Amino acid sequence: MLRQNLQQKLLQKLSPQQIQFIKLLQVPTLALDTRIKEELEDNPALEDLSLANMNEPVEEYPDKDPDDNFDKDDSSDEFNEFNVEEYLQEDNINDYGSKYDQNNDDDEERKEIPIAIQNSFFENLEQQLNLVPLSDKDFQIGMQIIGSLDDDGYLRRAVTSLVDDLAFSQNVFAEDEEVEEMLKVIQSFDPPGVGARDLQECLLIQLRKKDAYSPVIQKAIRVVEDYLDEFTRKHYDKLERILNMDSDELKEVVNEIIKLNPKPGDTGEATTKQLQVIPDFHIANNDGILILTLNAKNAPELKVSRSYQDMFQHYDKASQKDKKLKEAVQFVKQKLDSAKWFIDAIKQRQQTLLKTMNAIMNYQYDYFLTGDERNLRPMILKDIADRIGMDISTVSRVANSKYVQTEFGTFLLKSFFSEAIQTDSGEEVSNKEVKKILEECIGGEDKRRPLADERLTEILKEKGYNIARRTVAKYREAMNIPVARLRKEL
Template sequence: MLKQNLQQKLLQKLSPQQIQFIKLLQVPTVSLDTRIKEELEENPALEDLSLTNMNEPEEQYPDRDPDDDDYSSNDDNSEYDEFNIDDYLQDDSVNDYGSRYDQNGDDEEDRKEMPIAIQSSFFENLQAQLDLVPLDDKDFRIGQQIIGSLDDDGYLRRPIMSLTDDLAFSQNVMAEDEEVEEMLKLIQTFDPPGVGARTLQECLLIQLRRKDANDPIVKKAILVVENYLEEFTRKHYDKLEKSLNMNSIELRGVVNEILKLNPKPGDTNEVNTKQHQVIPDFHITNNDGTLILTLNAKNAPELRVSRSYQEMFEHYDKASQRDKKLKEAVQFVKQKLDSAKWFIDAIKQRQQTLLKTMNAIMQYQYEFFLSGDERNLRPMILKDIADRIGMDISTVSRVANSKYVQTEHGTFLLKSFFSEAIQTESGEEVSNKEVKKILEECIGGEDKRHPLADEKLTEILKERGYNIARRTVAKYREQMNIPVARLRKEL
């Protein structure tokens, strides 16, 4: 039975401008120029006065009170004086860097990567080598098909039968599986060594067989990869010594020979295509024990509303007679003027929010910024900073998630200063980063022939007054990308 009834609900929705401001707050310094250029191209009522003077000094911000009146830098005549970012940034799905923090950031579409120029791609390299081999048309096209079917890491993971079918259906080339196998063997002789392999074992064997066949170390390395690869990867060195009748010195030579090989021959470019250019958003300097915070000058562009557009609007607005076209022109110009004013105020609010947040973090972690010692980091979560600056937790999250600060002790991502609290035997609360630092030192100084197990690391921490469980030690070790003791073992 169908029924109609009325329901009253409170819904929280963000306007397009609110969403734009949220995205603007998240933008790091390295991407801000691009964002401003996009706005300048889209809005002719917006002008950038700093294009002719790019070397403005940075705004000084020494030990200031977050409630200082200087934060209110909006034009008194602007209709956007009541612009309040806190209303815009209410968000229930908040990260607290202590429980629900998402390592991947807030928004997939916001994570833009810097383009990296490379001279020639991996596949172009292989194609160039194929061009130099005297082949008939059929074999050449088979070779092209194989190269095009390789994965980015240089492996061929498609079955030979599938390649044969692709040649028949897409290129009208009738080839036997044996012919494709022969061409694959040819491509496996190309550089980089190991390319065209179908498994890790085949990849390593291709590389070893291109070395000196008379070298006894190479011969034994081939034997290990052919018959004992699983024992090698699991570092069961005792089993290998017994099975191959080798002493530890001989095995060390074989292991080192295998470790020289490249398990991913396709990843030959030294440039990391995913690396981001890091430009610090803030600078902290130590002036005789007093910390001085400055905002990167690129965060403070000289933007203004175009005078010609203002005059144009005043002229249209005062016109005694208005036809339809004039009304449309007035509406267009007013829209562009409003948009330009909003963007200028949003940039100013962005500056103020960044400075407010970073100043609160600096004051909270003052001892760390003076010394650079991670053991001086205090436990800190997003709420601690949000309460200090009187803003929403999500605001702090968006600032901390993508901004960097340069200090005398290095450049750090703001989110790295947030950590959980751990209680010592004396009842004092310390940052878990202090525990991680101790773990790193213990593992770094261990005897690699007998690495410290998690149980032993737990005992060491308890002796130093940190009463934490073994599973917590394992969690911290994994967060630092340190393998288990067995995999850290060396000969």
């Protein structure tokens, strides 16, 4: 039976100003400049004072409080003359829901390494195909095969699927054997291994292009053809018995195989343009005293336009207001409100960043003095949130997207947070300290007899770290270190 009833609830909703601040807080320095440009273009009531001094050099990390970048006297006079508080309850408010661009589009600030113009992987294959004397039909088949390759150079579509593609898209009717023959032609192109349908075929194509009379190459072909699974699992003892080889012979074969390229299409093009990291903070060590500064790009010189304030006052004092004039007053008022809120959000962002980073620096003071990961204290988001009197989510937004430059590298703030582990003496240490010890143990092990997780657990217990074997395995996997069997070398 359906019933209607009234119910009162207390709900907590974020105001537009709070939403705007949250969005600005998680924006890294690299994207903040773009975000400010978007706001300047969208809101004519907002002005950037730094545009008037574009030719003057600006220090990226000035040795002063970033709040000093603002002209306090000017801004306070402007806001005293114009009071927008009475309009804060109006419904017509900017939502600030625009997406942030992760790349800096400022032509003056952007500095890219010049890259030589070169043909792409697929263009090189097409050029090689043009040099082969082929019929029109075979050429179309070859182009279809090249177009079906993955970025790593593999052909992962079945031959029957290629035949269907040719018939439907190119109106070319081919047999499976014809596609197979053209695939062999493509597999003869450079880079060696291109057009393979799996890893085994890729390695065999490359080996067969080498000296076919070399005993090492012949043995390597046999290993890849018949014992690739044992090779990838590093069952070297088994391979020595099956192939009747000693350790030195097998080592030559293994070295020949590991020199092959498992991804012939991976030319590195995707990594030529990497996201530039601009640190949000800088920590300097001045004779044992740490000095924290905020990147000056986080403190833009923004102000509310004086002309827009005068325009609003002129319109608002008009004795007679028709519909168009009221719309003009509403438009100007909205832009002035938006400009003030944006400036306040930028200032609040500055203060929150400095407050959070200062708490992290003081909590990890010994680490920032030395750079030794073993000096990192256990620290979780709640530790910093309690120190600065803010919510954990606020600290998380800062830690997940901000970088700090130190004398020993540039790091994401998130990397300084870690769980606590209790030693036999009852002292709590960071799990990063345990990971560092694990890394040193594995780095100094005998690669012919790598340390198993059980042995690593025993070593840690001898050092006072009472950790289970599964925890050691979890830390090893987090550091992308394979199991002992896969670390074995001849």
